[in-house]
Amino acid sequence: MVTLGHFLLFSGLLMAVGLYGVLTRRNLIAVLMSVEILLNAAALAFASAAAFREPHLFAGQIFALFIIVVAAAELSIGFAILLNVYRTHGAVTDDAISEMRG
Amino acid sequence: MTLAVIVLLAFGGMVLALIAPSFDERPAVLGAISGTVFGASLLMGLLAAHESGVIYGAVVMGPLTSAAIVLLSLVGLLVAAGAAIRKGGFALGSGEVHALVMWGVLGGILLVASAHLLMFYLALELSAYSTYVLVGYDRDRRFGTEAAAKYMILGAVGSALLLFGMALVYTETGNLGYTGIAIELGGNPSALARGGMALMLVGLGFKLAWVPFHAWAPDAYQGAFPLMAGFLSVAPKTALALGIVVLLSRAFGGSESVMAQWIGGLALLSVVLGSFWALLQNDLKRLLAYSTIVHMGFLGLALSTASLTGYTAVAYYLAAYIVTSLGFFFALEALEAEGLPSTLESWKGLGRRNPLLGVLLAVFVLSLAGVPLLAGFLAKLYVFAALAAAQAWAPLVVAVVMVVFGYYFYFRILAAVFLEAPAEDSPELAFSPTAFSLLVLLALAVVALGVWPQPLLRWLQAAVTAVM
Amino acid sequence: MSLTAFYALAAFTLVFAVFAVTTANMVRAAFSLAITFFLIAGLYLLLGSPALAAIQFMVNASAIPIMTLFIIMMTRSRSSGAPRTWQIAAGLLAAAAALVFFKGAVGHHDGQINPVSPELLGSNLLQAALLPFEVASVLLLLAMVGAIALARRRSG
């Protein structure tokens, strides 16, 4: 039988994948994609918790809904910024945006 | 009133965003509108102090909300006015900045007023997105886009972690409302819930720039316009700090709570590492970023006591920090407007080129350092008092030692301003009356808060008492 | 049955997710991301929430990958550079860390899925979460305005 534990662990695994992506990807778009995975994993965690734990209000599912929407908004801003980066730096890689340090 | 403020700011932002393209040549009009809206919301915030109750289970009305409205509206008002320092509006002729600031402020207010994790999340993102855009606002500014990209990506990671945290807490408690969480969590949260709280703290700490979640801050400050950096250094901080006060007192338990202890640890780390990092900075905005980290560390120390004294200290610290930090960033803005980049090097001899400016700068910098009779000193004093009241001796001692480091790097600024001779061919510095009057106003506020903080304190204490 | 479905969906999702974060070819990554999200929509169905599944399908599995492809094209980033060794180490560590946080989930054996109809979800959304809903709309507006502002050609 599928339990909350299954879903949560799966969500954790997705989080692991997403984090791996965030840390290893050198193209910023790919990083944002990894972030998307993270957000999806979180949404999934909410939704599953709601499905198993909260039979009446489904606040978690609503939360998941919001996450999906907000993630889209986030991505649009992110891409706008990355476009500007591309314009100023000629590339959207982590090498391009490591000038400021120390 | 609270609801009215929310609506006012939301629609104000919309109106500003809509009309912005028509006023590319006359940004002052947008500034005036924005200022008027913020002025109105400030007054309404004062009126909202006696309200109580919850709107749609998500927004709490009450003294603390009112305080948040007032403080954040003040920030908005000042930023709206500060936008006039550059006559041409950021050399880009665009007024969306006012809308973004307004929505950012709205997000901040909702953050404090929130009674629900969903609301909290949305409010957080509202205030975060506006700052992402503000940092990368000038698309031709090399550092600006770099900083915005880093800030945005890290912010997204941070909010993802925050979401995981909330999800875990939700899993354990089955609740998103603060009250429910508090009831379910009880005195000893489970491992999963603790993990959730830890992950949540990453998201919160990220916005407050606590070490080790701080790393975006120096870049973001350095890359942004000084005005934006100023906004960044006060508005999200004010919202988050007060928001954490609410979270701590309503959802995550009393003084013994794990969260408070963690905050103490992060704050201590911020104070220490931030101070070390700041020692050798030569870019003023970067220096100020580290200084913010240190200040947020002090603030976090007060938060970690989870006591009335501590929360009052937090509130006062914020008020003091708003006027001081904005003052300094306005000065930076004014000087950048005069073609003076925000580096120690270019600030050499400023005090001789324009003595009055030197004095104003000194007021802000000394307040940041915590010199008596200025707001910054009392802020620190309150933090120390809170720590003493909580018998947290070790943090107290560490904190006071780091004050010494603070003096070192703040006095480096003063040394450049007053002790160095200006470059040979530097002309007399004269800058706009707007900038001048704003700076004087803020400097007076810094002094006033340092000398006669009593009314403000009483008000703030009443506000935080309400959530205890 | 549902267990088999879950494992199958989960396994495929993970495979595509891993592929999405490891492949050097960005276009392929975007496609596999779309598939990942599509499969997640399946999981939402499994959770008894068709509304979520639908939205997941429309937004995450469709709109976002398309947007991503656009941006990949616009920035001419067809491939992502190979990660540095320390990045891989850090990434693995981070992945392990993520699991640490979720290790407490193993003990959750609540097995009863409560399905939720789109109507219920919708009415809840507009009643209990009305204010967040409004705020979210402001948020979207902000994102729009922000994206426009970032992309606008300045007069200066």
Place this chain on the structure above:
Amino acid sequence: MIPVLIFLPILAAAFVGMLDDPRAEAAKRTALGVALFTLLMSLWAYATYPIPFGGFIGELKFDWLPLVGSRFHVGFDGLSLPFAALTPLLTAVSVLASWRKTDKGFFALMLLLQGALVGVFAALDLVVFFLFFEAVLVPMYFMIALWGYEERRYAAVKFLLYSLVGSVFMLAAIVATAYLAAPALGRVSFDYLELVSATGYLANLPAASWLFWGFALAFLIKLPAVPLHTWLPHAHTQAPTAGSIFLAGLLLKMGGYGLIRFNLALFPGELERFANLLALVALISIVYGAYVTLAQSDLKRLIANSSVNHMGYVLLGIASMTAIGIHGAVYQMVAHGVITGLMFLMVGLLADRTHTREIAAMQGVYSAAPKLGAVLWLALLGGLGLPGLAGFLGEFQSLWGGFLAEVTRPYVWIAVFGIVILAGAMLWTIQRVLLGRSDSNLDDLSPVEVAAAAPLVFLAVLLGLVPAALTPWIDAGIQPLLTMVQEVFK
């Protein structure tokens, strides 16, 4: 009256800062006027102090930070009045000594310093005390850093940070004291007089030692006591003349004053417990300070180091915890303020003329400029503790008191040799700088400079011969303290 003494100079500083005054003509006159006016006021307060009754005069308190438990509480007693009167006097002297300066900022800083210093000596609330204690640092930093000699930046930063290290620990101790004493007082209070009434309670706190050292560290740095003294030679040497006068005359006094006012009054038990250690530090300061003085080749640095020796007597007197020893400590502080102020004044004027501070580069100053030479001679002799000048009475009483207490007695036996070593240093200096033939022409003292030196010379002699001008005030100030201390020990 006290608010006027504190805030009039500060307001005047703001006024001076705003003057359009490129030659600082109006600034220096304003500064002098304010200093003289406040001097008259404080002298009046000094003269009208009801010695037989003791206690505090001009007391003023109003709620300032009630949420923290702090009040703006100021007042003068016999312990603070001498310093409160010395402050405007030395300000006036410094203004006169800087008559050739053309920066209004310099005079504004002096006024700021004056106000803050009076605040330090008047404060009867620990927060208010700290506030002024700290506020002194900033103008001093700028005075050194802007108008000092070649290594001014280094010296200024060192002064600032070194002092700060002490004062932040004191701040921690202040806050901790107030909160730890709260159970005894029923509320959190930073009020000095209230805390003093809880001395018995404080004595039994396990943290008492920590609190004691929190205060003591700040004051020992300010004093300064070896090995916490190394900021002093830099700061004194690099500071402009007026800065050196302020430093030596008043800033160091904050240390001794604080030790008596706070360490003795609030933690007598701890003071007694650590008397041995403090006496050892005092002894080292005296002997070591004298030896290091002997080794200096820079005239200002030499005088600076002699202060280490002088202030060692202060610490010795305090560590003895006898009435006579504490009398000696206070007397020595005032005397040191007058005499070392005079030394720095003269050396500053001399260095301005010779454009060097190297002793080796000077000779025969007395024959070249007899007035300057004579006054410097007098000052240097005063510095070695010459009887008939103020310093002798201070040193004598400190040692005398030290001898009466069993703890400090062994140290006195050795400390007296510091007198001879320092005498050697001073005499050698006199020989090298003042005596012999001069091959250069030096301007002798101008009337303004004579006016600057005259009050100090007068005071040095007066306090050397007529202790009644000071002792009764000290007595009125410290006897209540001692009575209270005795009660605690009972």
Place this chain on the structure above:
Amino acid sequence: MSYVELSYWIPLLPALGFALLALGGRSFPGRGSGWFATAVMAVVAVLSLGLLHDVILAAPGWNLAALLGGHHEEALIKPGSPDFPFRLEWTWLAIRGEAGIPLVIYIDSLAAVVTAMVALASLFIHLFSIGYMHGEERYPTFFAYLQLFSAAMLAFVLAGNFFHSLLAWEVMGLMSYLLIGFLYKKKTAQQAQKKAFITTKLADLGFMLGLFWLYLLIGNFDLADLGSGQNLLAIGTGAAAAVGLLVFIAAMGKSAQFPLHVWLLDAMEGPTPVSAMIHAATMVAAGVYLTARFYPLLLFGGVLWVVALVGALTALFAAVLAPAFADVKKILAWSTVSQLGYMFLGLGVFGWAAAMFHLVAHAFFKALLFLGSGSMIHGAATQDIFEMDRLKKHMPWTYWTFLVGALALMGIPPFAGFWSKDLILHAAEEHAPLLWLIGLLAAFFTAFYTTRMIVIAFHKPAMESPWKAAEWTRGAPWLNLGPEEAEPDPSPPAGHHPHESGAEMITALVALAALSILVGFWGSPIFGYGLLTLVYRGEMPELLPASKLMTGYVTGTLVALAGAGLAWFWYSADPLKQRAPLWLTAALQRRLYIDEFYYKVLGALAQAPTQVLAFIDRYLIDGLVDLAGYTSLVISSLLRHLQSGRFATYAFYMLLGALALYVGGAR
């Protein structure tokens, strides 16, 4: 109004005179400042003589016969006035709960006598200086110093509180410092003044410590009842000895007793009236006076023998060294050291009154001798007795007055020194025969060097000074100065003819000659030991019946005559003949290398830590401070590498942070 009530004017007047001269001395025309100062001293002299008169009237009278017969109890024939000794008291430094330091003037017979002595001697020294210092650049300053010097000594004598004794004592130290270095451009003067100050200051530590201890024991500094039985009981024998010896160290320093005598010879760098001031009326006398005041403690503590021993050895030591010198002032300086040794010997062998008598007598005749030598130097333009050209012929007044002083010094009857010195020797004979022999030997040498001086300076024509070119006299090793640093003593310019001094100087000489004769008689048995019975304080072993006296007197006179005769015999024949081996002469002239030992060994030892400590100060302590700051900066620059600029690192920090919170915060 009695003189007692006016007594505070005695020190106050010259002090005011000092203030006036120091501030406005240059406004006096010509010698005006000198005359002014002298006038002040004249008033002081009148006051002090008046005081002496009051005291003599008020003091108890003694039956001499009973005293000589040893019946001390029955000897009182006239009780002292009830308010005698006089005491004036003011509040000075008052500390609640402590005796503090009241300002006390305490006038007993001794104080009155010494006051009068100081005032008179000082008066004539002032008078002499008017002429002697004429043409000096800092003429008014000189008189200002003399005034303060006198004031300090008078205050010291009259002080009824030991603190004020110390104060005045130290001021005297200062004035001697200033006056020795009066010719401040001379390197030797600078060194000498420093040496004098440091030596006496070092000794003064004993005074201070003694006072502290005394206060600890009896709770005050009062002079009056120091010796009362109650106090002595409170003090106890051991402490009494310790306090007494501590104070005696100070006295040794001030009175230049071996081994602290080294400063006194070099004090000759000052102008001659200064030497007279230091050696006669003030300064050196203070040490003796102080020891006399602490006599009860020394007696009770049983350590008088130390005083006696030091005194006797010094007396002999100085008298032996004196004949090796050619500088008239230095010969006289040695004689001072020697005579002071006699006084301490007297005190040490219970001859308290005799020592006081010798103090007074010596003050006058030594002032006379020094002023006489000043007159000689003034006339002959040299200090070297060999370079003086038959001064008897050229300066008859000087010669005869000087001779009076010299005879007094030698102890030839009936001059002052004879009466006083022999009384000391009587006491020594009674109590310490060995020291008596030493004293006699010293008397022999005294007569010897005095006669040598007179013969060579006054009777012989000028000749080449024998050791001027000697290798060992080059430089001033006793002042730690090399040959190039020390200027050799000037010889008279070619063709210089000695001449008699001016009227003021002669007047002073004559007056002092008369006084030294008079005072000798006042204390002599012929006039019933007037001076001694005046200061009588209960025990006088030196007073002997006439029958017993004669042998002593005859012995003393014979010894003196023998010394004088030998000197006459040798030096009137051939003054330049080298009678001692050269090495001995060299050793004596270099003062047996004691000074050099002090400089090279003790001085070096005392200074040894200087550079080490300065190094520690600069590089170790300060270095540590700088290191702390520097370390912070290094740490800072290292930590800055953490802020790598790469967002992946930053994200990693965030995750690590979360993990650390979770793991670290787990309970």
